[in-house]
Structures are given as structure tokens and as C-alpha cells.
Amino acid sequence: MMAFYLSRLVEIFPFFLKGLWMTTKIAFISLIICTLIGFVLGVIRASNNVWLKRIVGVYVAFARGTPFVVQIFIVFFVFPEWGIQLEAFPAALLAMAIMGSAFVCEIVAGGINSIPKGQWEASASSGLTKIQQLRLVIIPQSMKVIIPPLVGQYVLLIKDTSVVSVIGVTELTRVGWITVVRIPEGLMVFALVGVLYFSISYPLILLSNYLERRMTV
Amino acid sequence: MLTDFNFRVILEYMPLFLEGLKHTVFIAIIALVLALITGIIACACRISRFKILRYPVITYIEIIRSTPLLVQIYFFYFGLPTLGVSVPEIQTGIIALMLNSGAYIAEIIRAGIKSVDQGQIEAGLSSGLNYVQRMRFIILPQAFGVTIPPLLGQAIVLVKDTALLSLISVAELTRSGQTLTSERFMPTEAFLTVAFFYMCIYFGLKTLADWSQKKLIFREAY
Numbered sequence: 474m475m476a477f478y479l480s481r482l483v484e485i486f487p488f489f490l491k492g493l494w495m496t497t498k499i500a501f502i503s504l505i506i507c508t509l510i511g512f513v514l515g516v517i518r519a520s521n522n523v524w525l526k527r528i529v530g531v532y533v534a535f536a537r538g539t540p541f542v543v544q545i546f547i548v549f550f551v552f553p554e555w556g557i558q559l560e561a562f563p564a565a566l567l568a569m570a571i572m573g574s575a576f577v578c579e580i581v582a583g584g585i586n587s588i589p590k591g592q593w594e595a596s597a598s599s600g601l602t603k604i605q606q607l608r609l610v611i612i613p614q615s616m617k618v619i620i621p622p623l624v625g626q627y628v629l630l631i632k633d634t635s636v637v638s639v640i641g642v643t644e645l646t647r648v649g650w651i652t653v654v655r656i657p658e659g660l661m662v663f664a665l666v667g668v669l670y671f672s673i674s675y676p677l678i679l680l681s682n683y684l685e686r687r688m689t690v
Numbered sequence: 691m692l693t694d695f696n697f698r699v700i701l702e703y704m705p706l707f708l709e710g711l712k713h714t715v716f717i718a719i720i721a722l723v724l725a726l727i728t729g730i731i732a733c734a735c736r737i738s739r740f741k742i743l744r745y746p747v748i749t750y751i752e753i754i755r756s757t758p759l760l761v762q763i764y765f766f767y768f769g770l771p772t773l774g775v776s777v778p779e780i781q782t783g784i785i786a787l788m789l790n791s792g793a794y795i796a797e798i799i800r801a802g803i804k805s806v807d808q809g810q811i812e813a814g815l816s817s818g819l820n821y822v823q824r825m826r827f828i829i830l831p832q833a834f835g836v837t838i839p840p841l842l843g844q845a846i847v848l849v850k851d852t853a854l855l856s857l858i859s860v861a862e863l864t865r866s867g868q869t870l871t872s873e874r875f876m877p878t879e880a881f882l883t884v885a886f887f888y889m890c891i892y893f894g895l896k897t898l899a900d901w902s903q904k905k906l907i908f909r910e911a912y
Contacts, residue, residue, distance in 0.1 A: 538896075540851070540852075540864065542854060551877050635760040646764070649764065657768075659769035660768075666761050
């Protein structure tokens with residue numbers, strides 16, 4: 474029986490590759506969005522503007538304090554009630570962007586805050602504007618602190634894309650879920666799903682370990 | 691936007707939410723205790739001199755860290771019955787959470803042990819302490835302070851992870867939101883209430899984590 478299921482599984486393997494492609498697509502697009510929004514929010518969070526800081530703080534607390542499943546349900550079921558109706562795929566991207574950017578924001582803010590105040594003062598007295606200070610002096614130095622945890626966060630975000638299967642995006646986990654109904658070998662099917670996730674996240678884990686060793690002084 | 695927010699439905703379903711909250715807290719506590727035990731054992735093997743202990747544990751940690759928790763939950767949920775083991779969903783979920791958090795906790799403890807200065811170990815060696823004594827009197831007391839804040843961070847993650855058990859129909863907090871949605875079709879009320887309860891747990895644990903960060907980090911710094 475096992476051999477029979479195994480041959481069935483080989484037969485529908487292209488379906489798994491499709492799921493893997495979808496997972497990669499979601500992960501890639503949302504990582505870019507998260508990084509962009511996260512950097513902007515992080516700069517705000519490390520700034521001196523009390524009100525903006527508080528608003529970002531509330532946003533970050535919501536995104537970090539509630540489970541990602543609940544956030545997806547809110548985006549997919551609650552947003553339509555407020556007039557924002559989204560298909561499953563864009564809803565998944567939006568939920569990923571909301572959650573991921575909050576985590577990136579905290580990492581970026583931590584990095585910027587780790588730079589001594591003297592650097593700000595020195596660059597200000599060299600006549601640089603606020604934006605120039607950030608772009609030319611502060612951000613380049615804080616990159617050393619930001620990048621290792623950022624890559625680690627990327628791994629977590631890639632794994633979190635599995636949760637978007639609950640709203641019916643046909644990515645890797647969803648493919649496994651559909652398959653297990655037809656091929657009732659749960660261990661085999663989800664071991665295969667696991668191996669495919671491993672193939673994308675393990676290289677990043679190795680990269681993050683490497684960066685951690687390289688960049689910590 | 692929230693003008694027709696229906697508090698009466700929330701009040702009506704409050705017993706369901708509280709029941710869900712109770713389950714969430716219960717599952718999180720049991721899973722955390724089991725994960726701590728798993729993590730301590732795994733870490734002890736991870737830093738052991740013996741390859742036969744070290745390599746299986748490294749494999750375990752790397753597998754857990756590079757696959758999503760949801761896939762691990764499904765692996766046990768759909769996989770255990772094919773092995774002829776049938777346990778209730780809640781236990782399947784706790785097993786998955788235990789193994790998942792256990793791997794992360796093992797890494798947290800290892801980082802804590804590694805953070806102890808090499809000179810301390812040499813000082814212990816030259817005082818004639820053996821391996822167990824060095825661990826007990828020098829390394830572990832200092833590692834303890836560094837380990838507590840990230841462990842509380844892991845507890846926060848664990849509480850949020852229990853939400854995934856709603857997908858294998860464990861009646862916890864997120865599931866009660868789904869129930870309300872499917873019975874009355876009021877997703878706004880349902881999921882904002884659920885989010886509110888999670889935020890309460892989050893802030894409680896976060897305050898504890900920040901406090902311990904301030905209190906305990908100093909202990910290893912003197």
C-alpha cells in the first residue's frame with residue numbers, strides 16, 4: 474500500500490512544485506514590501522516625533538501581540554465590512570505586510586537607537602540635513618546591527634506564509650492539505666511539504682548564522 | 691466604520707470567549723512546561739561531547755527551525771492516525787507545540803551558556819572544579835539571568851502559536867471567534883474581541899519580559 478501511495482505522490486509532484494512556486498512568490502513579494510515599510514516605520518519609531526512614534530507603537534503592538542491567523546482573518550473577513558474587499562492572494566500579501574513590517578520596524582528602530590548620539594550631533598554640525606544624516610551616517614552604521622536579525626526575521630516570515638493557506642491561497646501547505654485528503658499518508662505528504670520548505674528556508678538560516686558570526690564584533 | 695459594532699453579541703458570546711481563553715492559557719502553560727523540559731534535555735545533548743547525542747539533536751533543531759509550525763501540526767494531525775495512534779486534537783497540538791518551542795528554547799539556553807565569558811570557565815578549571823561543578827556553580831547561575839528575557843519572549847510566541855490549533859479544531863480562543871463568525875456572521879465583533887484578548891496576554895507577558903530584562907541582566911554584569 475505504501476509503495477502505491479508513494480507512486481501516486483510522485484505522480485502529483487508537479488502540483489507540489491506549483492505550491493512551492495506560490496510560496497516563493499508570496500514570500501518574495503511580501504519580504505520586499507515588509508522591508509520597505511518596515512524601514513520607514515523604524516525610522517519614525519526611532520525619531521523624536523512623539524505622536525508619530527505613538528501611532529507606530531500602537532500598530533507594532535497590535536501586529537506583534539496578536540497571532541498571525543487572527544490578523545489574516547481580520548484582513549479577509551473584517552476588512553470587507555469596512556469596504557476593503559480583497560481576493561485571497563492580495564489579502565495574504567496585505568496581512569503579511571502588516572505583520573512583517575512591524576517586526577522589521579522593531580529591528581530597524583533597535584539598530585538606529587544603537588548608534589551613539591554623538592554621531593547625530595557630529596553629522597548635524599557638519600551641516601547635513603536630517604535626511605542626509607540618516608542616509609549617509611546613521612543607517613550605514615546601523616546596518617551592521619540590523620542585517621543579522623533581519624535575515625533571521627526573513628526565515629520566520631517565509632515560514633509564516635504557510636498560515637495564508639487558511640484563506641485558500643494554494644501554496645505549499647494548502648497543497649499538502651489537499652493532497653492528504655486523496656492520499657491518506659499524512660506522514661509522507663507532510664514530510665514532503667516539510668522538505669520543500671526546508672529547501673528554501675535552510676539556506677537563509679545558514680546565511681543568517683554566517684552573518685551573525687561575521688558581523689558581531 | 692465601527693458604528694454598528696454590536697456589543698450585545700459579544701456579551702452573549704462572552705462565556706464562549708472565556709472558555710476559549712481558558713483553553714488557550716491552559717494549552718500554552720502545559721506546552722511551555724513540556725517545551726522547557728524538552729529544551730533543557732535537547733540543550734544538554736547539543737553541548738555534549740558525544741557525537742551520538744549531539745548530531746541527532748542538531749538535526750532535530752534544524753528541522754524544526756526550517757519548517758513552519760503549521761506543517762508540523764498537520765504532520766502530527768494527519769500522520770499519527772496512519773501510524774495507528776489516535777489521540778485527541780488537543781494532545782496532538784500540545785505535542786507539536788512542545789517539539790517546536792523545545793527546539794527554540796534549546797537554542798536560547800545554549801546562547802545563554804555560550805554568553806558566559808571563557809575566562810570564567812578557565813578560572814573554574816584552575817580552581818580545580820570538575821565539569822559538573824563548573825556548570826553548577828559558575829556557568830548556569832550566570833547564564834540564568836541572560837536566558838530569562840528571551841524565554842519570556844518565546845512564551846509570547848508560544849501563546850500566539852496556540853492560535854494555529856484552531857485549524858485542527860481545538861476549541862481555543864481563535865476557534866471561538868470562528869464559531870461566532872459562522873453562527874451569526876459577525877466577523878468584526880468576533881475577531882476584534884479575539885484580538886483584544888490576545889493583546890491582554892501579550893501586554894502582561896511583555897511587561898514581565900521588560901521588567902526581567904532590567905532586573906536580571908544586571909546580575910550577570912557586575
